[in-house]
Amino acid sequence: MDKKNKEVRVRFAPSPTGYLHIGSARTAFFNWLYAKKKAGQFILRIEDTDIARHQEETIDIILNSLKWLGLDWNEGPESGGGYGPYRQSLRLEIYKKYADKLIEEKKAYRCFCSPESLKAERENKKDREVGPGDGKAFKYDRRCFKLSQKSIEANIESGKPFAIRFMVPENEVINFRDTVYGNITINASNIEDFIIIRTNGLPTYNYSVVVDDALMKITHVIRGEDHLSNTPKQILIYRALGFDIPDFTHLPMILGQDGQKLSKRHGSISIEKYIEDGFLKEAILNYLALLGWAYDEKTTTFSIDELIEKFELDSINKKPAKFDYDKLLWVNGYYIRNMENSVLEKLLETQIKKYLASREMSDPESSPGNLQQKIARITPLVKERIKTLKESINLVSPFFIETVYSDQSKNYFKNKNIDALKILNSIYSALDEVDDRFPAKETEGNLRLVAKNLNLNLRKVAEVTRIAIWNSPVSPPLFETMEILGKELTLRRIKDYIKIIS
């Protein structure tokens, strides 16, 4: 069939060694975007062939992070599909079958050498090369390929463990075109006979990935740049097995601010952590899209639909990108600011409930319905002031918990040339005159009057009030805040604070 008309099938193939890494999330996202753009299929496959590092429970974490990001897949371990199973640990028979075929065709062979002895040889070679050396890396000398049929059988008979090595053709040139990196040519003589099936019967990455991608009819392999150097090996396998070779697209790495591969010491690298810290999936995805890709010279924010429309694999650039947390924060704030209030309310509600639960309290004075209403009134006040959902707690907690004045608040006016006590007494009476609904307009009007009478600017009066009712020099807009707090609470706090500084 014409390649152009073939249905696009892409895949994301994480190995369950921890959590969904921010870099893997980008890889998944670019695959997903491409599938959506081409109305193709997005396949999820779990590469769990490394027993030592494999952790069963992390599969769920990864799947949940993908779901949270909205990167839904058409075929995968849970959903199934026509090309399963979608976990490599369940496909061992398949790998074995093709390995046997390769052995039969003399394109692979059993290797009885022990890993330990080979490792020793390798080290040895390295030591000897402290001088100019011969310019060649250690390459397995194929000694097990040269074994006679008889000794092979004897070895098998005696139960001697073996791995299976791929027989790399000599003097073969491998040439492929990467969507991002362009034409890559390397000579097979630089590649040693690498292992495709380990002694324990499990396949290695470079082999299983080919078998799976081919059998799952993957048309476009989109993955991290760390696999670019592995691609020639894989192409050799495709050729040996007579499989169609897919298109390759390698994505530049994501690095930490120090230019090193993004790792734990750079801070948050798992999607989970970003969820917990109050990031929005739209913001994360938008930011990730901009790491290594740009649409034009100015656009920095894209909805998912716009990305699907505008995203192109061949405009991805080659340079590794440093992860800029500040820019992510900005993007997140942008999305919060531009969000429907009703949507933000729900998110804030979850956040606030979690916070209250962590303090083992429910909203002290409101029923659940009241809590919702209260949050609905608070939302527009904080919308432009937060960069993450989690951050909202700092700004909003005095709405929900009793104030315990900090030392900073208690001493706030000590060395300032302000008669806070006098001002507060005036404020108290001025506010007491406002009716019980405590509308912002009226409280503001009254406080302006106080300012005028005391010959102060509103700024000073607001400052004093803010410390008293909010226990902080920073708050949401003061008069709206008092309105939501209500007359009773507001006045009570002012009274409390007066007592403290008296």
Next chain:
RNA sequence: GGCCUGUUCGUCUAGGGGUUAGGACAGCAGGUUUUCAACCUGCCAACAGGAGUUCGAUUCUCCUACAGGCUACCA
């Protein structure tokens, strides 16, 4: 060591044989303002270095430097 790849403001990037090298984040300054934000205005700031090709190179070629990846019975 070998092989592969890359290098535009601090960061993400646009651009591309002749441009005041553009935008965004961050930073700085100002405006607005009841604080903090948001918003508006302005400023700072880049083609790694050296050769070559060319009338002209940041753009093309080569070399160097630096960085990353692979070179595993990790993925």
